Amino acid sequence: MAALLELHDLGVTYRTAAGPVPAVRGVDLTLGAGDTLGVAGESGSGKSTVALSVLRLLPRSATVTGRILLEGEDVRTMRWGRLRAVRWSSAAVVFQGAMHALNPVRRVGEQIAEPLRLHAPPGTARAAMPDSRLRARVADLLAAVGLPETRARAYPHELSGGQRQRVMIAMALACEPRLILADEPTTALDVLVQAQVLNLLRGLVAERGIGLMLISHDLSVLAATCARVAVMYRGEVAEHGPAADVMRRPRHPHTRALAAAFPTVGDPESRYAPATATALPPEPPGRGTREEPAVLAARGLRVRFRDRAGGEVAAVDGVDLDLRRDEIVALVGQSGSGKTTLARTLLALQRPSAGSVLFRGDPVPRSGTALRAYRRQVQLVLQDPAAALNPRHTVYEAVAEGPRIHRLPGDERSRVVAALEAAELRPAAEFLSRLPHELSGGQRQRVVIAGALALEPSVLVADEPVASLDASVRGEILALLLRLRREIGLAALVITHDLGLAWNIADRVAVMYRGRLVEEGAVEKVLLDPQHEYTRELLAAAAVPGTGEPAERGV
């Protein structure tokens, strides 16, 4: 019997204004019934292009070569009618970001039913599916993904991210396909919801004997869900084998970088050791011998917002937090837990409803020159460096912006160069006149950090500083933060949803849940011996789903 899906020497080239750009080259992959294959890779590695090519969903500018055999039949040579019949009934897709992949103005029940109407089961006439049976089928599908029947009447925006992704899965199952292609199905979701969705997908696939091709940038997601993993790099399959082998003994350097990017909590080898190519400076001598006063502190901080219905929501609900010199504190929690609001309040970008922020023991001023002076001391690094830099300003202008605002004395150019060097953009002169779009993601984040360092601050608040960066760059940026702490004693508050990051560089960790800090203490204590239920859930979700144990992964 033929395999469910066979890709032979698949190649995809995009025609662009700048000439043809090969996105995928010489990819050979096979997937049998009930088989699970993970495709890993960074953005631009061609992994999504592979998935879309299976159902010929690529834009017209794409040229496909090689063979794509779906149940033995070449998709490339199919007639339109045959192709439409095959779409969704033989292979269905779970798209990334269900908010956009669902039609925003139609009820989700109708959208699940749409392929059912389109692909009547063999042997029945098209009209043979009466509305009552259609409704029952939609209810069954929703039940299979753990949603109540009533949700069929909801519009996509009325559902949470996890629910929308469940709807996408229900929709994919509608015509009982033998193959499901899932393209980053959990990327935009929270850690806890991500684990739920993955569990659901894995369960359904195993139960129904469906072949699954799962695409993700996160190797640990694939290792937890798939039997085999293929790692793509620059349009080619760099490594391919059983998931456990690829994770334990990565052969390709790129796989190694990917694996190291998501360290295991509890693994002593990755403690204070983010994946970096250059050695870290040693710990300054005498550290931790004396108790330092807090540089930045929050006392009973509360921030309330008014919601649409007119009620009040406490985004930050009574937080006490200390940040000392020469210390990195990780603030972890799900999105919506209030951690970004807390950071903005610490930076005086948001007014607290109650409580206070203290800088070196004094309350932070709310306006005027005193506020400006405070802002020189406490600097912000944002999640997406592409957005945090004005696209029209050169690297020089971006870094010099702070010194100009504060009219710092001395030579501006030497200050900018020094800041860039400190942020490890060397040689700095080469970057001065570049625009943000001419830089890579990691370089952009270094420019943002250099812009902060140019003011010689004493505190750095970094909001998800590596979340939008590719795995291989992640370790380098984290290493930079750790180096700055060790070399100049910078205090840093790093906001993250990623416990591995905390394990990599932080000294202390504070866990935030619904506006409160539910647990706080040294990294080893909190992450290895969690006291609060919520911290345990976070740790469980970060581990391999289902086993409840941290994934076994070597570096």
Added chain:
Amino acid sequence: MWQRRRSAAVRVWREFTRDRGGLVSLGVLGAVVLLAVLAPVLTDPAGLDVTRADGLPLRPPTWEYPLGTDVDGRSVLLLTLWGTRVSLLVGFAATVLSVLIGTVVGIAAAHLGGWVAAALLRFTDFFLALPSLVLAIALSSVLPRGSATIVLAIAVTSWPATARLVRAQALTVEGRPYIERAKALGGGHLHLVGRHVLPAVLPLVLANTTLVVGNSIIAESTLAFLGLGDPNAVSWGSMLQTALSSGAVSAGAWWYLLPPGLAIVVIVLSFTLVGRALETVLNPRLKGDRD
């Protein structure tokens, strides 16, 4: 620094020239402006004086009068040429005023928060909803007759569209993280608006300005057609008004009707096409949308 600015300008120009309609329109506009400026040099304004007109009334085109004559025996060609001056001048002046008000209000509504922004927005929406021609008619009928009144009437009725556009664009800039970063660096209102918001909004304002010029010229001709223009100046609108009120239209004097109307269409269409071409080049959201 300067070199980068220049290379950016060169890139915009190169992309602009790819739009053939926009390029041709720019050429047409250049020629028309030149003609309007040179009108006193090329022609004798004495021919505009009714008492000194020497042609026969309402004659179709001849060699002597290539576009025929009007009811007073004046050359339609001469009238159309001189009408260009009034129409363009009023159109440009009204545009400058309108875009200025619109940009200031739009940026203020986007940048300032709280009740000031809410009030400005409310105010803008109110003026946007008013039927502009009716308001312009009202203004020009109660103010002293003249070109200044027309300019004011057009500007007062056309700024809200610019304000809405500028506000929308400024809001997307205000939402960008780099504004948050600039705030965290300690930048005040002037710094934020001057260094980040205004430079990001200006290209769109420029593209929008060319569209506003077109609308202003139509508005000018409409008000003049309704008899609200400067009674002593010849404009395209006032020519058409005379054509209708003097019975030239019912007499089938097409040569009196076509030149001023076609002039308006050509000018306005040119401004529109230049504006659209500029918008495609300068508005990153539209990139690749039109090919």
Added chain:
Amino acid sequence: MTTSVDTAGPAGAGTRRAGTSTLRFLAGKVGAAAVSLAFVVVLGFLLFRMIPGDPVATMTRDRPTSPEQLARLRERLGVDEPMVRQFLDYAGGLLRGDLGTSYIYNRPVSAMIGERLWPTILLVGTATLLAAALGLWLGVRAAWRRGSTFDRAQTGIALTLWSVPQFWLGLLLLTATQGLFPSRGMRSPDIPPDLLGQALDVAHHLVLPCVTLLAVTYAQYMLVMRSSLLEEMGAEYLTTARAKGLRDDLVRARHAVPNALLPTVTLVFLQFGMVVSGTVTVETVFSWPGLGLLTYEALRGPDLPLLQGLFVVLAGAVILMNLVAEVLYRVLDPRVRAS
């Protein structure tokens, strides 16, 4: 695991609150429209009573008037009263439906507007309906075949029409079709006795003004529909629809077009002010006995009380139409309903 957290989404609470939130929405919008109407009333007073300084002098500037006549006029308009008193009289009159008395015709303004209302509604209604149908249809076709000859030709025509002054287009049609259609008014002097004959006669008169008004309006609708659909066509849910095996024309008909239609349909109502502006010139050119022609007649004077009444009524109509647009958008688009 915390499955319960996930499934108890915002929808349950949303449906329960839907009723009261709709009421709050309606109250807010009606309130805003009322404030706008109040602005119009104040603006009407400012424009026609305060800016002219001496309204009587403005009205009589182009004709010789004896001092006695002037005095009588001043008394009738009450321009010598204190401003506050004048405003209260004006606002009170408005509340009673009294828009003052026309200076030229010496008749109540409200009665004159009432007579001229129906011809305008007939003209504007017909033109808007046809323009919307034509504009939306052409816009969809042009966007779906973007870059084709059809698209380029239609966009070119629309842009050209958009650049044409409406009154000139009217004059042009008048000269070009001389004799084919009646050039003035709404009815022939020799009115046919039967109802059908009368209707046909009005329809015959309606053709030219309607075509003139339609030409510019449809162009606007078409351009907006086209760009709205083009924007929608990049949406990812269309890829989902294609992946489901839908034919391309069904992807368009079921997903892309309905979603793109929402903003465009609302625009038809929002652009009502533009149509009102158009009627002034078109009715002037064709002597169509509606509010537009009345405006033209009033500004000849200038008959300030009549202009004031027309301004308040026309601006009020536009505000009402905008209110309809906002309510309609909420009914049509579930996304707006939520926020």
